[in-house]
Structure formats: C-alpha cells, structure tokens
Amino acid sequence: MSDDVLARLxxxxxxxxxxxxYVRCLDTKQWDDFADCLLPETTGAYAGLDFADRESLVAFMRKNMDESMVSxxxxxxxxxxVDLEAGTATGRWYLQDKVMIEKYSYVLEGAAFYTDRYVRTPDGWRIAHTGYERTYEVEMSTKDLPNWKLKVKPTH
Known part of the structure; x- marks a missing residue:
C-alpha cells in the first residue's frame, strides 16, 4: 500500500x-470536551437551528441539554x-437519536443525515461545520406507555 493510501486511511x-x-461528549454532557471537537469558527445547522460559531453552539447545547434530558x-x-494536500475532509453520517425527558413525559426518536466539514489542525482533526437534515421524527408521551420507566446511570 502506498504512503498516500495509508495516510488517507x-x-x-x-x-x-x-x-x-462528538456524540459521546454530547450525550454525557462533557461540554469542554465537546467544544474541543470543534474549531472556534465552527458553524452548525441542525434541521433549521443554525449556529455561527462554536461558542453559540456549545452554549445552546449546555443550556438546553440539561441533566433532566437523557439522549x-x-x-x-x-x-x-479526505484532501490530504489541503488538510480538509468532508463526511456524511447516518444519525439515529433518541431524547427522553421524564419530567415532561416526553420521548423523541428520529433519524437524519449529518453533513460535516473537517480541518486538520496541529492538534488533530476538528469539525469546521456540522449539521443534519431529518429523515423522520417520532414524538410520544410516556403517559401513553403505562409500563415505561427510565433508569439512568451516571456516565462520567
């Protein structure tokens, strides 16, 4: 295998x-480590929810994904x-997610396609843009599921 192929892999x-x-830190609410995945100028676009930089994106997640939300x-x-010469890359990912908020008897399940841009920095690859477009969402009330119980174990 050539050096170029190995470098790309x-x-x-x-x-x-x-x-x-990025997703582990999001779900475990490790906001400093989550922010470290992003460049300061990172933009975000989550199905109509847009962010101009890392600061606003992380602040929104920190505020809205509080300890009452399990995701x-x-x-x-x-x-x-990957473009090795430019030190850039693009990525497309299939997302499957679930959000549960017990105090509101709320559950959301969905799927989407993420589209990301990455930049190689001296500290490794970082996300320059991230966002997704939903393929579906299902919202439900746990009041309609009489046997539903949520047991949460600390993750950090």
Missing amino acids: DAIEQIKALKYR LHQVHHPEIE
Missing part, C-alpha cells in the same frame, strides 16, 4: 474517532472524503 480513522467523541446519538455508515 489514517485520516479517515481519526475523523471517525472525532465524530464518535442517545448514534452515527454510522460514514462516507468520508
């Missing part, structure tokens, strides 16, 4: 690890293209 693996860290974000089926 290494970059793809690093970008996968970055995206997995699950899984990304898979990555399609990653």
Whole structure:
C-alpha cells in the first residue's frame, strides 16, 4: 500500500474517532470536551437551528441539554472524503437519536443525515461545520406507555 493510501486511511480513522467523541461528549454532557471537537469558527445547522460559531453552539447545547434530558446519538455508515494536500475532509453520517425527558413525559426518536466539514489542525482533526437534515421524527408521551420507566446511570 502506498504512503498516500495509508495516510488517507489514517485520516479517515481519526475523523471517525472525532465524530464518535462528538456524540459521546454530547450525550454525557462533557461540554469542554465537546467544544474541543470543534474549531472556534465552527458553524452548525441542525434541521433549521443554525449556529455561527462554536461558542453559540456549545452554549445552546449546555443550556438546553440539561441533566433532566437523557439522549442517545448514534452515527454510522460514514462516507468520508479526505484532501490530504489541503488538510480538509468532508463526511456524511447516518444519525439515529433518541431524547427522553421524564419530567415532561416526553420521548423523541428520529433519524437524519449529518453533513460535516473537517480541518486538520496541529492538534488533530476538528469539525469546521456540522449539521443534519431529518429523515423522520417520532414524538410520544410516556403517559401513553403505562409500563415505561427510565433508569439512568451516571456516565462520567
């Protein structure tokens, strides 16, 4: 295998690890580590919810994804293209997510396609833009599910 192929495969693996860290830190509410996945000028676009920079994106998540919200974000089926010379990459991911807020008897399940841009920095790959377009959402009340119980274990 050529050095170029190996470098491209290494970059793809690093970008996968970055995206997995992004969703893990989101779900575990590790906001400093979540922010570290993003460039200061990162933009975000989540199905009509737009952010101009990392500061506003992280502040929104920190405020709205409080301890009463339990979430699950899984990304898979990555399609990653790397430009080694430019130190940039693009990625497309399939998202499956679930959000539960017990005090509001609320559950949301959905899926979407993420589209990301990445930049290689001296500290490794970082997200320059992230966002998704929904393919579906299902909202339900746990009041309609009489046996529904939520048990949460600390993750950090």
